[in-house]
Amino acid sequence: KAGVTQTPRYLIKTRGQQVTLSCSPISGHRSVSWYQQTPGQGLQFLFEYFSETQRNKGNFPGRFSGRQFSNSRSEMNVSTLELGDSALYLCASSQSMSYEQYFGPGTRLTVT
């Protein structure tokens, strides 16, 4: 089976812009979670989706949002980008809630 794929892999944006990141889960997986990784804060949970519904949300401002489509693919959006949003954004998929998660390679976002 193909693994989790994330697009784009690298992205450079300017402060104030918005960005959309995409995640395609492993075939048959219905749950998708998103994480942010920075050198200062480490890996932090953003949100998770199952059956197109957000099931859990981490402690991030409302500028961070996401959605899941009927084919389980997911997108996350960050509006009004700040320099501190520069990070590796990771997507993980699992068969269902409470199963082990498999991570994608991540999207490295640089905000200038």
Add this chain to the structure above:
Amino acid sequence: DAKTTQPPSMDCAEGRAANLPCNHSTISGNEYVYWYRQIHSQGPQYIIHGLKNNETNEMASLIITEDRKSSTLILPHATLRDTAVYYCIVRDYNAGNMLTFGGGTRLMVKP
């Protein structure tokens, strides 16, 4: 989720077993122990998980103490490719998929 405590770094000789400890003294009855690793700049890789019995798969073994307050991940024959940050995570099975990552242990496998 219960917090975990891991040593920040460890060294291991190539070909030897790597034993990575994790303390989770406040673990509750419905919380599982998960291990992931992250090789530089890649996404974390699932290794193994368990509740109270020891577990083994093709990658590693997980030994959980009888009181469940600590566990050890064992890589039986470490290779240079096992150099990574290893995360021990305690997760409530009924609380969804959120994983709370700590600082992990940076394992350096040396030739």
